[in-house]
Amino acid sequence: MNITESFDQFSSRMSGMDLALYAGVGLVLWVLFKDKLSPVQKLLTDLFNKFNVSNPKLPVVEVPKITPVTTPSSQTDDTFFKLVVSWKQTRDLAEKSNCVEAIKVADQMFPFLSPNVCKKEEKV
Numbered sequence: 001m002n003i004t005e006s007f008d009q010f011s012s013r014m015s016g017m018d019l020a021l022y023a024g025v026g027l028v029l030w031v032l033f034k035d036k037l038s039p040v041q042k043l044l045t046d047l048f049n050k051f052n053v054s055n056p057k058l059p060v061v062e063v064p065k066i067t068p069v070t071t072p073s074s075q076t077d078d079t080f081f082k083l084v085v086s087w088k089q090t091r092d093l094a095e096k097s098n099c100v101e102a103i104k105v106a107d108q109m110f111p112f113l114s115p116n117v118c119k120k121e122e123k124v
Contacts, residue, residue: 030037087106094102 087110091103091106094106
């Protein structure tokens with residue numbers, strides 16, 4: 001920036017410093033007044049919607065409702081969870097009655113509560 005130049009000379013060209021200065025002022029103004037810009041935004045949106053005429057040539061397409069896909073629960077999963085719940089209830093009752101041996105037996109039974117362990121494999 002040259003301090004001795006006239007306003008006409010100054011306004012005839014823009015430098016990177018000028019753009020940075022304007023951007024900085026704009027950023028400061030936006031930070032200071034961003035809470036008060038909502039009514040201005042609403043006014044501009046309403047004005048835009050008022051003059052926005054929809055094109056009658058374009059067809060209106062209705063989007064079908066999306067229904068969520070439900071996966072049916074399998075009988076083996078339900079049986080497995082019932083088996084685990086039954087084991088947990090048995091172990092809790094053994095803890096309430098302070099029966100250490102029953103707790104040990106229930107803990108030994110837990111590794112076999114898998115749906116894959118109890119399947120019988122037939123060899124041909």
